[in-house]
């Protein structure tokens with residue numbers, strides 16, 4: 396994971412660091428304003444669904460099932476590491492690593508199950524339907540659509 400620094404294209408002010416490879420995406424308006432010079436910019440962490448679509452594995456059970464398996468595996472390693480502590484020799488540092496690994500395993504495992512459940516029950520679909528609708532609503536504002544166009548987005552003619 397390597398982070399990239401994002402600077403204002405107008406005045407060069409450092410705005411934030413972000414990791415382009417991360418799977419974490421925010422679905423809201425990417426249009427923001429530099430607090431220093433007021434120039435508008437597109438936040439690469441934010442995505443306008445109506446223009447950019449969604450990653451194709453977002454509703455994939457298989458992709459999330461992998462997360463559950465990974466979580467179970469990490470959890471298993473954490474528990475094995477706990478078991479390797481010699482009785483009597485246990486101190487805080489020795490317990491820290493297994494504890495961190497175990498917690499990570501549980502997070503992946505439970506997170507994966509929650510995601511799969513929300514896909515199966517349609518809750519996730521509903522959430523993204525709502526986000527897509529909000530995105531389309533934003534684009535109905537011609538000034539906003541034009542700002543995105545100026546910032547380099549492919550905006551369909553119907554919005555301009």
Ligand SMILES: [Zn+2]
Nearest residue numbers: 403406429432
């Ligand atoms: Zn600026």
